[in-house]
Amino acid sequence: MRRRFTILILLSALLPLAAQNNVTKGFEHFYNLEYDQALVAFRAELLVNPASAEAHNHLAQTILYREMFRTGALESQLVTGNNPFLRRPEMKVSAEDEAEFVGTISRAMDLAQSRLRSNPNDIGALYSLGVSFGLRSNFYFLVRKAWLDALRDATAARRAHNRATEIDSTFTDARLLQGGYDYVVGSLPFTWKMLGFIAGYRGDRERGIQTIRLVADKGENNRSDAAFMLCVILRRERRTKETEPYILDLIGRYPRNFLLRLELVQMYGEAGEKDKAMAVVAEVEKLRRAGSPGYAQVPEAKIRYTRGNLLFWYDELDQALADMRAVTAKADQLDLNTGVYAWLRLGQIYDMKRMRKEALEAYRQTMAYAPDSDAAREARAYTSNRYLR
Numbered sequence: 001m002r003r004r005f006t007i008l009i010l011l012s013a014l015l016p017l018a019a020q021n022n023v024t025k026g027f028e029h030f031y032n033l034e035y036d037q038a039l040v041a042f043r044a045e046l047l048v049n050p051a052s053a054e055a056h057n058h059l060a061q062t063i064l065y066r067e068m069f070r071t072g073a074l075e076s077q078l079v080t081g082n083n084p085f086l087r088r089p090e091m092k093v094s095a096e097d098e099a100e101f102v103g104t105i106s107r108a109m110d111l112a113q114s115r116l117r118s119n120p121n122d123i124g125a126l127y128s129l130g131v132s133f134g135l136r137s138n139f140y141f142l143v144r145k146a147w148l149d150a151l152r153d154a155t156a157a158r159r160a161h162n163r164a165t166e167i168d169s170t171f172t173d174a175r176l177l178q179g180g181y182d183y184v185v186g187s188l189p190f191t192w193k194m195l196g197f198i199a200g201y202r203g204d205r206e207r208g209i210q211t212i213r214l215v216a217d218k219g220e221n222n223r224s225d226a227a228f229m230l231c232v233i234l235r236r237e238r239r240t241k242e243t244e245p246y247i248l249d250l251i252g253r254y255p256r257n258f259l260l261r262l263e264l265v266q267m268y269g270e271a272g273e274k275d276k277a278m279a280v281v282a283e284v285e286k287l288r289r290a291g292s293p294g295y296a297q298v299p300e301a302k303i304r305y306t307r308g309n310l311l312f313w314y315d316e317l318d319q320a321l322a323d324m325r326a327v328t329a330k331a332d333q334l335d336l337n338t339g340v341y342a343w344l345r346l347g348q349i350y351d352m353k354r355m356r357k358e359a360l361e362a363y364r365q366t367m368a369y370a371p372d373s374d375a376a377r378e379a380r381a382y383t384s385n386r387y388l389r
Contacts, residue, residue, distance in 0.1 A: 022048065026058060031224055032256035032294060035066035053115075053128035056108035060135050063101045064142075067093050072337025073142060074259060093143050101139060108132045123164045127174055130160035134177050148195070154181055155198055172215055173222040176229070179211030183233060209233060216246065224253070231263070240271040256294025258284065262306050269310045281307045301330040305342050312345055315389075321349050328362075331369065340370040344379050351387040359387070 026041035042058040049055045068074050071092070093101075109132045115125035137153035140146040158181040161174040185203025192198075212233065215226035227246045234243040247267065251260045261284050268277035284303055287295040308323025324346040331339040347362030359382070366379035 023058065026062070027224075030062060030065070031228075031254045033069060033259065034256070034294075035062055035069060038062045039066070051111060053108045053111040053125065053132070056104045056111065057128060057131045057135065060101050060104040060108065060132075063097055063104070064135060064139055067097060068142065070335060072335035075263070075337060098143065105132050105136050105139075121167055123167055123171060126160045126164040126167075127171075130157040130164070130174070130177055133157035133160065151192075151195065151198065154184070157181070172219045175211050176215040176219065176222045176226050179208045179215065179226075180229060181208070182211060183208030209237075224250070235263070235267060238270065240267055243267060258287075258295050258298050262302075265306050265310060269313060274310070274314055277310055278307070281310070299330070299333050301327045301334055301342075302338060305334070305338050309341070309345060312349060315352075317349055317353055320345070321353070324349060328365070336370055336373075340366055340373050340375040343369055344375045347379060347382060348387040351382065352389065356386065 022041045022045035026038045026045065029035070029038035029041060039059070039062050042055065042062055046052070046055045046059055065074070109129060112125045112129035112132065115122045116129070119125070133153045134157040137150045137157060140153060141150035157177050161177045164174045165171050165178070182204050185198060185201060186205035186208060188203070209230070212226050212230045215222050216230050217223075219226055227250055231243050231247050231250070234240075234246075244267070247260060247264055250257070251264070254260065261280055265277045265280045265284075268274070268280065281303065284295065284298070284306075288298050288300070288303065304323040305327045308320045308327060311317075311320035311323065324342055327334070327338075327342040328346055331342060334342070343362055343366040347359045347366060350356070350359035350362055363379040363383050367376040370376055
């Protein structure tokens with residue numbers, strides 16, 4: 001009897017270690033775009049710690065990001081433009097995944113709020129609650145297109161994390177969401193800033209960037225998230241030289257994440273460094289042919305789109321045309337974002353080559369492929385007026 005009691009004590013002591021091991025494995029898969037494997041690890045974590053708000057958040061985050069990856073919403077093309085925070089295309093999510101996400105986030109919030117009723121200064125609970133609000137904000141924004149609900153939840157997330165850093169000013173990880181909120185609100189039109197729940201809070205884009213940089217440089221658990229966010233924002237701000245060290249560091253840490261290298265291509269291309277961009281494309285092709293982990297499953301059409309898009313902006317139209325024809329022939333194998341922009345680019349190339357009939361057909365395909373996208377709206381305009389650089 002005594003031996004059995006000792007074993008039970010040892011097992012109970014190992015439970016947190018097992019959960020932590022699952023968390024480590026889960027995020028290793030998560031940042032390498034291996035979301036199905038990450039879900040396995042985080043579900044295992046939840047079995048060990050069913051009353052953990054953090055465990056529920058990990059699962060919900062992975063469900064949401066898997067859908068973002070499938071639709072191409074993780075790529076920065078969706079955040080480049082004049083009003084990226086108000087014109088994202090709606091993201092289609094299965095009823096099963098939506099129900100699991102909503103249920104998991106609700107459970108996480110309930111667990112955190114229960115802890116806060118016992119101790120209003122529970123920093124861990126405040127942090128978890130803020131993360132839950134932040135994830136639900138993204139869900140409202142990307143899936144339900146409920147902008148006001150998204151902004152309201154983002155505001156609640158910021159308040160929770162503000163409270164956590166008021167209690168412990170050294171809690172750097174909690175400043176990531178604060179920085180993101182500062183940047184987003186600072187980027188919104190004036191009329192949106194007059195909403196009751198953010199009235200009087202102007203936001204500050206540069207302060208937001210510096211706060212996110214602080215977390216990327218000195219955070220503990222949130223350094224990777226902060227570095228990814230910083231890359232997206234600095235890319236949007238066309239601050240290439242500041243982005244480069246962070247994206248190269250992320251490639252070193254998460255070598256199976258092929259989107260990082262494809263992002264590097266766009267970044268170098270926009271900076272006028274065509275040779276460096278083409279060298280990265282060649283490296284991605286080499287990794288794919290070699291069957292390197294993370295690259296073996298990258299569709300060839302995805303790589304050709306990246307190269308063709310680069311050549312399009314450098315006016316090398318014949319090579320760009322060959323790539324885009326090949327890509328659109330396999331558009332059904334691509335994520336929604338890549339597929340629709342491939343059709344749009346094809347139409348624009350035809351217009352620049354004064355092949356108007358072919359351009360109009362490509363624009364029609366763009367509108368049919370993703371009718372509610374920005375690319376489709378742009379293509380519709382070009383059916384009346386030929387695309388000009």
